[in-house]
Amino acid sequence: MSQMSKAYQPGRIEEKWYDFWLDRGYFTPKIDCGRKPFVITMPPPNVTGDLHLGHALTTSLEDIMTRWHRMRGEPTLWLPGTDHAGIATQVLVELDLAKQGLTKNDIGRQKFLEMTWEWANRSRKNINRQHQLLGASCDWTRDCFTLDEGPSRAVRTAFVRLYHRGLVYRGERMINWCPRCQTALSDLEVEHKEITGHLYYVRYPLASREGFITVATTRPETIFGDTAVAVNPTDQRSKVLQGEAAILPTIGKRVPIIADEAVDPSFGTGALKITPAHDPTDLEVAQRHHLPLVDVMNPDATMNDNAGLYKGVDRFACREGMVARLRNAGLLEKVEPYSHSVGHCTRCNILIEPRVSMQWFVRTKPLAEAAIAAVADGRITIIPQHFGKVYFEWMNDIKDWCIGTASIVAESPCR
């Protein structure tokens, strides 16, 4: 027996006992059908970095429960795992590449995938080691990663089951598109920066009588995609115009003048052009009023067939052209300098283009009803209790769940 030091010296002692516990297999429960097990699934940390103090708290609390139940003689399983964190991990790998002046397109898809896996594996090891440092008595023989074959197959199975139950549908949703990288970007990959541009006051002639309704816009090049002009229903200035129609300036197409709460009466003239294919708020307005979508751009941000004579012209060149045409036609009331926040691609720093894309949605209503019942009838207890109320409020008001587009979904041109 070694002498006890005057003060406790944690380092070596911690390592010694963790190895001892692991070695004896205490953390791997034996299935004993005569006894009820105690089971915790660890919330899987993202493989995007080190553990922070919040993880240490989670780990401490879960380990307290796990060790307590194990000491009470229950077969006890604390199942550890890590999460791929999707795009967030890819972004980190890309940032690493960027330091060497490379992009993922430079090295090719295969190599990029390899690098991402390497990153994830390194990070997983690190996270597991940190959990062990904290004394977490997890069953490492059951360690899981969200991209392991098991969980991946579960994802495909769950998706297909939902699809066959008619609980999955495709719907339109605005995504962030980088015209240069030619890819959709997650919100994490979009950096919002303040830029100084202009606010253009454009006159839209009324369809049925003399006069104009003037809208304020930063993007006159998208007038080709307008499918309405909108005002706030409470706006007295334009009350008489609600329900009338306006003519798209220099284009001649007729669009309705609608009233929608989303319009801020204090912005510009209080009237907005609605371009559902190129702006997320406009898309929501259009969905509420069943307005058509007119996409006026190609994926590389040049104008498409819908932009008439500007077809093939870059978005910013088209803007200059439209401004000149409007001015010549006497339809440009004024131009004000205007600074606003605009999303940029974190990879190439180019202005992102909002684009409508078809996405997969889960119809959550029937799922939420079952989930509400499980808490209401006491099959699940939420601690502390007051979060139960918050849960019910949220579940009663649940929106369909946009789960993106699964890479498992195979499509043929026949659909």
Added chain:
Amino acid sequence: MSVEQPDACQHCGSQEITQDPDVLDTWFSSALWTHSTLGWPDETDDLRYFYPTSVMETGYDILFFWVARMIMMGLEDTGQAPFHTVYLHGLLRDEHGDKMSKLRGNVINPTEAIAQYGVDALRLALTTGSSPGNDINLGKAKLESSRHFVNKLWNASRYILSSIDSQGARGTALSSAETLAGRTLEDRWLQSRLNRLVANVSRLMERFQFGEAGWQIYDFLWSEFCDWYIEIAKIRLRDWGSAALRVTDASVESPVPLLASTLEKSLRLLHPFMPFVTEELWQRLGERLADRSGMSESLAIAPYPTADNALIDPQAERAMSATIDIIRSVRKARTEHRIDASQWIGCQVYVGRLLTEIASQARAIEALARARPLAILDRNDRKPQRGGELVLVLKEAEVLLTKMGGADQLTARRRLTAEIKSIQTRITALATRLDDSSFQTKAPLTILEKERQRLTAFEDKLDRLQSELSQLD
């Protein structure tokens, strides 16, 4: 639409199919986590046995993103709720209650904290005093006091282990401590307190009150075990070590077996909170006991303590708390009167019903309050005082201290008058509360009873204070 990679379109047979290039929301795979990790969709042994799981523990900030979706998908895929309890912890903030952020520079890195304070101290700081759903404040001071506690436990254990060695008590069995039960007041008191603690901890753990459970263990070990029992045991061991006493007084037993068994139980209680230092100490203890006294090969799989209600002894608790009250009050008076720590002061303690029990603690009171000569007497035998003594009126006793410079009539009168005023205020407040009809109907009977007892105790103390004051006239 299929689970595995298809070769052709199921609708038209075309082999010109493409994979949709976008990515699934990462919360979708997370929503399946409780069943996908156990093998679902296969009917594996793990899934059959371990699903549904027991507890989902996470921060309240992802109740919707994650927990709600797990419930939905768990029910959808398996027909069963994925867990029976959702435990939501609060968010961590710094010692001033501010959010931790890189910008503020108040972030505590767990790896660095482990290197500096040790894992056990970090875990203790994170969990004691926390309660479900409430945010947790953590700063250097809390980490330091947790480390201080780990060291206190280490040093107390060092003392106990060295006592086992030096008293030739190696090879003792833990069960020998039980046979000693009832021998001395402090032994009965310690066992009562420990079993009450064990019962409380079980109840709190079952209600997910881990912070409070940890705090109560901490408090018991620090205060009752280390500050009182071990200090009294040191005196006993000195006496027991002196052969003359051992021969003449058979009632003086060694406290070592109870020290060992209380340490052993406490380490088991504390293990879930502080796994490393407890295992180290427990193993060191085990090596000193006969056949490890039936201890398993690791604390990690040792049984969690269960309370023995037969050992709960309210009378011993009352007498011991009166003893502690006497020692504390004398110490306080010594400090107030700037009595040198090495100086003995004469002390007469007058008690009522608890005379025998408190008298059994004479050695402890003498040594810990440095009171000599010490007399513990029946309240009814008290003679009119000669004057010049300082009188302390306590819950269960009156203490007269002699040779206290500055304890003149005037000061004594002022002190007693102030105490009388203060206790009268408390009596009025408590009496008003007890008279309140809504309190009478709403408060649980046990609380009502407790409050009535408090009132009686206050009134008793007021009587005694007033009689002390009248003696001064």
